[in-house]
Structure formats: C-alpha cells, structure tokens
Amino acid sequence: GDPLITEVQQWARGLGEGVDATPYGLPIRFETDVVRRNVPWLTADPISSINFTPIHALDGTITPQGCAFERHHSGAIELSKDDYRLMINGLVDTPLVFTYADLERFPRQTHVYFCECAANTGMEWAGAQLNGAQFTHGMIHNMEYTGIPLRTLLEEAGFDTSAKWVYVEGADASSNGRSIPMEKALDDVLVAFKANGEALRKEHGYPVRLVVPGWEGNMWVKWLRRIEVADAPVESREETSKYTDTLANGVSRKWTWVMDAKSIITSPSPQAPIRHGHGPLVITGLAWSGRGAISRVDISKDGGKTWETARLAKPGEKMALTRFYLDTTWNGEEMLLQARAMDETGYVQPTKAQLREVRGENSIYHNNCIQTWWVQSNGEAENVEVS
Amino acid sequence: EKFGLGRPAAPDEIAAWDHDVNPEGVGLPVGSGSVEDGEALFGDYCAICHGDFAEGVDNWPKLAGGQGTLDHKDPLKTVGSYWPHVTTTWDYVNRSMPFGNAQTLTVDEVYAVVAYILYSNDLVEDDFVLSNENLLDIELPNKDGFIIDDRAESEYSKWSGEPCMTDCKDKVEITMRAMVLDVTPEETKARKVQELVKSTNPRNAAAAEAVPAAAEATTEAPAAEEAKPEETAALDPALVAKGETVFKKCAACHQVGEGAKNKVGPMLNAVFGHPAGAVEGFGYSKQLKAAAEGGLVWDDATLAEFLAKPRDYIKGTKMSFNGLKKDEEIAAVIAYLKSFAQ
Numbered sequence: 158g159d160p161l162i163t164e165v166q167q168w169a170r171g172l173g174e175g176v177d178a179t180p181y182g183l184p185i186r187f188e189t190d191v192v193r194r195n196v197p198w199l200t201a202d203p204i205s206s207i208n209f210t211p212i213h214a215l216d217g218t219i220t221p222q223g224c225a226f227e228r229h230h231s232g233a234i235e236l237s238k239d240d241y242r243l244m245i246n247g248l249v250d251t252p253l254v255f256t257y258a259d260l261e262r263f264p265r266q267t268h269v270y271f272c273e274c275a276a277n278t279g280m281e282w283a284g285a286q287l288n289g290a291q292f293t294h295g296m297i298h299n300m301e302y303t304g305i306p307l308r309t310l311l312e313e314a315g316f317d318t319s320a321k322w323v324y325v326e327g328a329d330a331s332s333n334g335r336s337i338p339m340e341k342a343l344d345d346v347l348v349a350f351k352a353n354g355e356a357l358r359k360e361h362g363y364p365v366r367l368v369v370p371g372w373e374g375n376m377w378v379k380w381l382r383r384i385e386v387a388d389a390p391v392e393s394r395e396e397t398s399k400y401t402d403t404l405a406n407g408v409s410r411k412w413t414w415v416m417d418a419k420s421i422i423t424s425p426s427p428q429a430p431i432r433h434g435h436g437p438l439v440i441t442g443l444a445w446s447g448r449g450a451i452s453r454v455d456i457s458k459d460g461g462k463t464w465e466t467a468r469l470a471k472p473g474e475k476m477a478l479t480r481f482y483l484d485t486t487w488n489g490e491e492m493l494l495q496a497r498a499m500d501e502t503g504y505v506q507p508t509k510a511q512l513r514e515v516r517g518e519n520s521i522y523h524n525n526c527i528q529t530w531w532v533q534s535n536g537e538a539e540n541v542e543v544s
Numbered sequence: 545e546k547f548g549l550g551r552p553a554a555p556d557e558i559a560a561w562d563h564d565v566n567p568e569g570v571g572l573p574v575g576s577g578s579v580e581d582g583e584a585l586f587g588d589y590c591a592i593c594h595g596d597f598a599e600g601v602d603n604w605p606k607l608a609g610g611q612g613t614l615d616h617k618d619p620l621k622t623v624g625s626y627w628p629h630v631t632t633t634w635d636y637v638n639r640s641m642p643f644g645n646a647q648t649l650t651v652d653e654v655y656a657v658v659a660y661i662l663y664s665n666d667l668v669e670d671d672f673v674l675s676n677e678n679l680l681d682i683e684l685p686n687k688d689g690f691i692i693d694d695r696a697e698s699e700y701s702k703w704s705g706e707p708c709m710t711d712c713k714d715k716v717e718i719t720m721r722a723m724v725l726d727v728t729p730e731e732t733k734a735r736k737v738q739e740l741v742k743s744t745n746p747r748n749a750a751a752a753e754a755v756p757a758a759a760e761a762t763t764e765a766p767a768a769e770e771a772k773p774e775e776t777a778a779l780d781p782a783l784v785a786k787g788e789t790v791f792k793k794c795a796a797c798h799q800v801g802e803g804a805k806n807k808v809g810p811m812l813n814a815v816f817g818h819p820a821g822a823v824e825g826f827g828y829s830k831q832l833k834a835a836a837e838g839g840l841v842w843d844d845a846t847l848a849e850f851l852a853k854p855r856d857y858i859k860g861t862k863m864s865f866n867g868l869k870k871d872e873e874i875a876a877v878i879a880y881l882k883s884f885a886q
Contacts, residue, residue, distance in 0.1 A: 194729060195729070196727075196728075196729055197729065197827070198603075198727065199603075200603060201593070201602055201603035201604040202603075202604075202808050203827075204807065204808060205643070230640075231640070231643070231644075231646070232807075244553050244557065244558070244561055245553075246553055246558050246561075246562055247562075251552050252552060252553035252558055253550040253551065253552060253553055254550055254551055254552070254553045254557065255549065255550040256550075259549045259550050262547065262549055263547060263549065283617075284720045284725070285720045285721060285722040285725070286722055286725050286727060287722060287727065287728050288722040288723065288728040289728060292728060292729075312545070312546070313546055313547060313549065313550065314550075324564060326561075326564070330640065330644070330646040330647075331640050331646075332563075332639040332640050332646070334564060334639075382561065383561050383562070385562065385564070387566075389566050389567075389568065389570070390566065391564045391565070391566045391635070392566060392567050392628070392629055392631070392632055393564065393632060393635060393636070394632055394635070394636040394640070397627060397628050397629065397632050397690075398621065398623075398626060398627045398632065401690065403614060403619060403621075405615065406615055407614035407615030407619070407689065408614075408689055408690070408691055409614075409626075409689055409690050409691070410690070410691055410692070410693050410694065410695075411690045411691070411692060411693070412692050412693045413693040413695065414693070415693075415695075417695070427722075455707065455709070459716060460713070460716035461712055461713055461716065462710075462711065462712055462713045462716055463709065463710050463711070463712065464707070464708070464709045464710070464712070465709075493716060493718075497707065499707070502700075502704070503704040503705060504700060504703060504704050505703050505704060505705070505707045506703075507699075507703045511702075511703065515698060515699055515702075518617070519614075519617070519618070519619055531718060531721075539721060539722060539723055540721075540722035541718045541719075541720060541721050541722065542718070542719045542720040543716050543717060543718055543719060544713075544715070544716060544717045544719050
C-alpha cells in the first residue's frame with residue numbers, strides 16, 4: 158500500500174503551528190513557485206519596470222494582491238495614510254484637500270474589475286517570443302475594489318459642468334499623470350483604497366489609487382494625489398510618447414484607452430504542461446473585455462479549424478475577468494490550443510494575422526490577438542504561431 | 545449633494561503641486577535656458593542614462609535621432625522623431641527628471657536641458673536660447689503624426705458577429721516557435737529543463753539535479769572569502785565633506801549611509817575594502833561578476849581607476865556613468881566611501 162496511507166505520518170501524530178505563528182499569512186512554502194516574475198531585458202532597470210502575474214498557476218478570477226503584476230515608473234513608494242493628501246483643483250467652485258480619513262466618510266462602492274497594462278502581450282507583435290502565459294499575458298490582475306466614485310468628489314468640489322477633462326496625477330517621483338475625458342470620470346471611475354477586502358499593497362498604490370474600469374492600466378494612477386478639472390488634455394509623456402500605438406504607415410493612434418476583448422488559456426500552457434497521463438483533462442483560462450461582459454469563449458484544439466464552446470464558471474461580469482473551462486479528454490494527441498473571446502457588444506477576439514493586417518507590427522500596445530499553445534504528445538506546451 | 549468634507553486648498557498648496565503644462569502652453573512658467581548651459585547640465589544629470597548626446601545608454605531611453613523611422617520595422621521613437629509637443633518634454637523634465645532626483649532642476653535649468661535635447665535632434669542651433677516666449681514656436685517633426693483612436697470604425701465592424709465554428713481553415717501549420725528565439729527569462733527555463741528531465745525519465749532524477757539552475761547560479765555568494773578591510777589612516781574630514789558634495793553625481797543611482805538600499809546601482813556601505821560585486825540583492829553585470837570572481841577588491845587604487853573611466857575599467861559594467869574627470873574629486877569620493885567602510 159501507499160506508505161503515505163499505511164504509515165502514520167508526522168503531521169498525523171505531532172502538532173502544527175499555533176494561531177499566533179503568522180498574524181498575516183503568506184502562502185505555504187510548497188507554493189514558492191507561484192510568484193511575480195520580470196523579464197530583465199525588457200527595461201533598463203527594475204525600478205522603472207513591470208513584472209507579471211503568475212496566471213498559469215492561479216484559478217478562479219480574483220488575483221491575490223501579493224502576486225498581482227506591478228508597474229512602477231519611479232519605484233513603489235511608501236506613503237502613509239497620515240501623510241496622504243488628495244487635492245482637487247482647476248475648474249471647480251472650491252479647490253479642496255482631502256485627508257485619508259475624509260475619504261472614508263464618503264459613501265463607497267465595491268466592484269470587481271480587471272486592470273490590464275496596455276503593453277500586455279506587446280512582446281508578441283512580431284512573432285512568438287516568450288514561453289509562458291505569465292509572460293505573454295501576465296500584465297493583468299482582477300480585484301474587488303472598494304472606493305468612492307470620482308464623480309462624488311468632483312461634485313463635492315463643484316466642478317464646471319462644461320469642462321471636458323480631468324487630469325489625474327500620482328505622488329511618486331514619476332508624477333505619472335493622465336488626462337481622462339469627463340464623461341468617463343463621471344461614469345464609473347473609482348478612487349479606491351481597498352482591494353480584495355484589505356488595504357492596497359504598497360506596490361499597488363497604498364493608500365489610494367484610481368480605478369478606471371476597462372481602460373488601460375497606466376491610467377489607474379497609484380498614490381493618487383491630485384485631480385485637476387480642465388478644458389483640455391495635458392498630453393503628458395504617458396499619453397503622447399508612450400501609450401500611443403504606431404501603425405504600419407508611421408501614423409500613431411492616441412487616446413486608445415479601452416482594452417478590447419481578449420482571452421488566454423492558462424492551463425495547459427508552457428509553464429503548466431500536462432503532467433498527468435491520458436484521460437480526463439481540464440482546459441482552463443481567462444477572458445475579459447473593457448467594453449462590457451464576456452458572453453462566450455470558444456476553444457480550438459487544432460489551431461482554429463474547429464471550435465467548441467467552453468463553460469463559463471459564472472456569467473461574465475462587466476470589465477472583470479471571466480474564468481472558462483473545457484472539460485475534455487486527452488490521449489496524447491498533439492494540440493494547437495486557442496481560445497477566442499466574445500463580449501456583449503458582439504466583438505470577436507481577432508487572430509494575430511487580422512490585427513497585423515490593420516496595425517502592422519509596431520504598435521507595442523493593445524495586442525489582444527488569439528494565442529496558440531502547441532501541446533506535444535509528452536504534455537509539454539510551447540508558444541507558437543500558426544498559419 | 546455635498547457632504548461638507550475636506551477643506552479648501554490654499555493657493556500656495558495648489559502652486560506647489562499644480563505644475564502640468566499643456567500643448568497650448570498653459571502652466572509654462574517664465575524663464576529661459578541656453579543650449580550651452582543645457583549641455584553642461586545634461587552631462588551632469590542626464591547623460592548617465594541618456595548618453596552625452598542624448599543617444600541613450602543600454603536600455604535607457606534614447607532622446608535623439610530616429611527621424612524618418614516611424615514606418616520602418618522597430619522605429620526609433622525620440623523627442624525628435626516621435627513626440628508631438630515640446631511642452632510635453634518640458635513638463636516631463638520638470639516634474640519627473642532627473643531619475644531618482646526629480647524636481648531638483650530650476651525653471652531655467654529645465655529650459656536649458658530641453659534646449660539641449662532639441663539641439664541634439666538638430667531642431668535648433670548651438671547658440672539657441674529656449675524660453676517661455678519662444679517655446680510654442682518650435683514645431684516638432686511628428687506633430688501631425690497622431691490620430692484619435694479609430695478602432696470603432698476601422699476594426700469593430702470587421703471583428704463582430706457569429707464566428708466560424710467548423711471547417712474554418714483548410715490546413716494549419718506552425719509558422720513560428722518561441723523556443724527558437726529563446727528569450728524567456730533563465731530562471732524559468734532552467735527550472736523547466738530540470739522538471740523535464742525528471743518528469744520524462746524518473747531514473748534521471750539525479751541527472752536533473754546536475755542541470756545548473758540559472759537562478760541558483762546568480763544567487764550564489766560571490767567570492768566566498770572575505771577580504772580584510774585595509775588599514776586606513778584617519779580620514780580627513782574636509783576631504784570626506786568634499787566627497788559628500790561630489791557624491792551628488794552618484795546619488796541618482798547609489799545610496800550610502802544609514803538605511804541605504806540598492807537602487808539603479810548597489811548601495812555603497814561597506815564597499816571600500818571589500819570584494820567587488822558583493823552587495824546582497826544587487827544584479828551585477830556579468831563582467832563585474834567575472835572581475836569579482838577574479839578577486840577584484842575595492843581599494844584606493846582599483847576604485848580610483850574604476851571611477852575615472854568605469855566602462856574602460858570593467859567593459860560591460862552596468863554603471864553608465866562617464867567617470868569623474870578630476871583626481872581631487874576621485875580622492876574625495878573615495879574618502880567619502882571610506883567613511884562608510886565599516
């Protein structure tokens with residue numbers, strides 16, 4: 158018999174840790190492989206850089222803060238609640254300053270939203286490059302945010318209703334700032350201070366960050382310190398020289414804020430090969446759209462010749478990750494796995510060829526193409542492109 | 545509905561934080577700076593990352609060149625080739641630069657640095673003086689190179705509707721493989737190779753252990769034996785003070801003293817008199833690591849040579865600083881580092 162069953166194990170005889178061992182816990186040591194990773198050659202320095210969520214090793218839809226991807230422009234700063242100030246100025250009746258304690262007294266809301274960096278999958282424009290869902294699609298996380306509608310704060314200051322823009326800015330040395338059209342600011346933008354029930358982590362903008370549902374992560378300004386109501390956009394560095402998408406003819410799109418529908422099979426995938434034998438296999442992944450709820454996800458095992466519709470773990474929610482499953486059987490045959498998302502607007506996730514036809518290969522940002530994993534007969538998977 | 549929360553912002557508070565400048569020049573303060581002054585400032589504060597001629601060092605942004613490349617493969621996007629507004633450059637330098645020491649330049653210095661960036665892009669002459677009076681007159685070459693997001697018209701109708709479910713293609717062939725490029729970070733790759741060897745043939749479990757994991761290789765303590773700190777004569781306080789001043793050139797990347805942490809460069813406590821490449825948690829260049837394994841110890845002579853011409857002394861060092869030109873400055877900085885030698 159199996160000695161793990163037939164012999165009395167240490168953990169069945171002795172004692173485990175007491176309740177005072179870890180007042181705020183970390184994952185058990187057997188899970189140390191489930192961590193954020195970076196790609197050193199991507200950037201000059203890890204301080205102004207990005208890392209990737211280990212989506213290949215997660216399930217469900219909520220991303221734990223501790224392994225949710227980070228993007229900093231001047232490093233993750235420490236800013237205490239006591240030292241925190243939020244200013245609203247510009248075209249308002251009364252420029253105001255709020256403390257953190259002030260913010261907690263406004264009526265608040267709780268919503269689940271995904272945050273995706275516009276550069277997610279950006280390294281794959283010119284060809285299959287990085288071997289793992291974490292690296293090709295890991296610039297994304299999905300959390301339950303608690304915060305105040307930006308609209309509430311704008312109304313408190315008495316904003317000029319003819320103003321077209323708000324400019325939002327962080328407190329860190331990069332003073333990352335973005336212009337947001339007033340229509341979006343009044344719609345669903347949140348000034349958030351909790352994620353997944355707990356305070357924001359330092360790397361996610363503690364104590365307060367902006368949440369801009371469905372729109373590119375760079376606009377989700379961390380360590381939010383100032384909101385300026387204005388009649389024109391600032392055209393800051395992050396909305397001109399970066400986060401603009403150059404087309405094949407050299408002309409660049411600007412203000413490409415919304416993240417289009419996208420999906421990725423997280424398992425099996427290069428970092429999550431099939432380790433079990435033949436028989437039942439769960440194919441799973443994530444789908445999302447910045448334009449609304451995911452309505453359907455199809456999966457192909459043959460590189461896009463034939464498709465079958467996956468099961469959604471629960472109905473798609475607006476601007477939030479949706480988990481899908483395909484419960485299937487695998488007998489060692491090679492597969493060219495693809496997922497294809499559709500959202501409630503009827504939009505169908507395009508192939509890489511379709512994207513390239515419109516945009517060329519120099520866009521960097523907003524690559525929402527269908528991804529292909531080549532699963533070989535030994536269960537290993539590789540990032541490939543197919544005809 | 546108002547809640548009566550918060551308090552009015554004072555004018556000096558708004559002035560302290562509201563610095564953004566838009567393309568119409570709203571927010572641009574009165575001031576001026578010359579290309580000539582900008583060149584000196586750029587050498588002191590910017591060249592460490594962006595190169596003496598704004599050509600960029602390593603992976604740091606290139607600020608000059610690239611005109612005419614936007615419709616080529618891998619276009620070079622710089623202030624001269626890509627940025628639409630000079631105001632954006634002014635705004636960014638003013639609020640976010642120098643990296644690691646932001647908001648330390650005066651208004652006139654910002655004008656001078658921007659003037660030098662324009663000069664590096666052949667957009668102004670070497671005797672040019674940039675000011676709030678003439679900044680809006682300068683047109684960047686790519687000012688008309690942008691269109692507002694047109695995906696709704698150019699893409700959405702194309703990629704909508706009921707998708708194909710069967711017989712969608714005649715044949716499918718693999719046209720490109722990530723394994724061929726092989727640029728996935730080493731740590732993952734090494735682990736994968738180990739796992740692969742283990743999983744495909746259990747008898748090879750021992751062999752798998754022999755596959756060197758890159759992650760382990762990089763965390764191995766370099767140069768195990770601790771070199772003895774040199775006997776040093778009592779430090780000259782005046783020289784140490786001078787070194788502290790000169791060290792400002794280093795401070796964008798290095799911290800030293802109590803609570804110093806690794807930044808762009810390693811923290812520099814206990815570096816003098818110790819083996820090179822030994823600061824925990826810092827990712828050194830291969831070349832520096834090789835020098836460390838070769839027994840390099842930072843003493844008066846080696847530091848002096850390194851600080852004079854870092855990239856000559858260790859080819860391939862990540863330290864992109866051009867070097868200290870004066871011997872007195874080098875001696876001062878070494879004295880300053882000695883005061884943290886422990």
